[in-house]
Amino acid sequence: MASTADFKNGLCMELNNDIWSIVEFQHVKPGKGAAFVRTKLKSLTTGKVLDKTFNAGEKITTARVERREHQFLYADDLGHHFMDTTSFEQIPIEKKIIQRPDLMKEGQIVDILIHDETETPLGVELPPFVELMITYTEPGIKGDTATNALKPATVETGATVMVPLFVDQDILIKVDTRDGSYSERVK
Incomplete structure (x- = not known):
């Protein structure tokens, strides 16, 4: 209480x-x-x-809610599968309780919120920023750095992120997982 x-x-x-x-x-x-x-x-x-x-x-x-670190392994028809980083126990979790499943890549470390009394998973939280490779985007034109215009880019997880015009394909970018927006290029 x-x-x-x-x-x-x-x-x-x-x-x-x-x-x-x-x-x-x-x-x-x-x-x-x-x-x-x-x-x-x-x-x-x-x-x-x-x-x-x-x-x-x-x-x-x-309510006693515990954050446990897990590693994302893969997704299939049963859900998204995670492995506890301390006990190596694997658990499947439904897609609907994952914060941004389209921004998760295999091997990603996430926090799973677990209700302490019932041991049921309540949610999956990604880190605030993830680094993803752009697999496809329209080529940029030289001199397009002055405007704040954006174009769609597909990243390695299949998600679409709006990026500035000067960002090209095969570039590693940092994406904000809270709203799915482009943050910066990774050097």
């Missing part, structure tokens, strides 16, 4: 028969009336985002 005074980003709680993580929160003390806490919660099972207000001092049930 915890109260609203214990709120911090990333805290996991049980609410409405689901497990939610606090994305952001704000303590509000109006001039008149009781204090409250405004939160933005994200479901770890469905990915749904919810705005909820708690009264100050309200008790909540915390």
